[in-house]
Amino acid sequence: MSFVGFQFTAVAVPVQMYDITRSSLWVGLIGVAGLVPLLIFSLWGGAVADVRDRRLVLLASSALMWFATLALLAHALSGLDSPHVLLGLVGVQSAAFAVSSPTRSAIMPRLVPEELVPAAATLGFTFGNIGQVLGPLGAGLILAHGDFALAYGVDAALFTVAMWAALRLPAMPPAERAADAPRSRIGDLVDSMRYLRAQPVLLLTFAIDIAAMVLAMPRAVFPEVAAEKFGGDRAVGWLYSAIAIGAVVAGLGSGWVSRVRRQGVVIVAAVVGWGLAVAVAGLAPALWLAVLGLAVAGAADLVSAAFRQTILLTHAPDEMRGRMQGAFIAVVAGGPRLGDLRVGAMAAATGATVAWVSGGIAAAIVAVLLAVAYPVLLRYTVRETER
Structure with missing residues (x-):
């Protein structure tokens, strides 16, 4: 429910920004x-989540996200229509999300046995994508009437479910720390960077995802494409939902993920599929074809995300999981934001279609080049984790 509500805001903010600035x-x-x-x-x-009760960290960061959503509601009701206020509140919400998301992910291996982590990770991504289907579709219906305040109000109301869920968790005290472990957050961060630098497989999963999201994420041009090509704000809900629709379908058929051993090969193939499907969607002359192409891209992205998350959760010891999930969130959420800037700036110069299609093709090419240049990811199997 909270994922659904969050997507109302995720769609309303860019649509409101385009409505204000064109x-x-x-x-x-x-x-x-x-x-x-x-x-x-x-x-x-992530560093805080490794040394504090993860349930309490999740509660505090979730409360800040709730405040940012209420502030967006107040801004919409005021009629101020300030793009700078929107940007500032997005920053606050992003800071809170950056703490809550790695904390929530680091909790997962405490709740399920290790052999079920791939299934649990896939289930988590599937539920997130269900929210990304229902939320944008609902937001599209509301925003067709220009009611931004109602969209933010729905998010604020549904976010109470996230707070209830965090309250229902058991206590999650930190794992025992080694005697020589750092005792400051700066020391924790330096320690985590040293650990990550010695893990080429993890670094490559980060690199390939950054390439995929920065180069091929087209969502910043969705409001423009919906308005100029597909008939307005009713179409924007379908565009924002399409990637998640494919991810949900893939998630519902994901029982096979726990049986895959060559996880690195699957990640590379999925990222190539993501880029090519995004490019095809950008060329679609009709809304349903664009939605279909983006849905195929979303299915590929779910597969990539599930295996990248699995490798990270099974590779890192519990006392490092919060910090590694922090790095993971910085990549998986930061990459699309850079992608928004890339496609938005390029669209201003070349047009939305060129910016959209060229990015998808570039992402597929870069994924292949990374895999060939650094074959350690292609060679990665589950047996390495078991050792």
């Missing part, structure tokens, strides 16, 4: 506003 570049700047606090607080938040 510029995809301003919509792209939303990604920049969210990126800096995301990078800072995801790493810091």
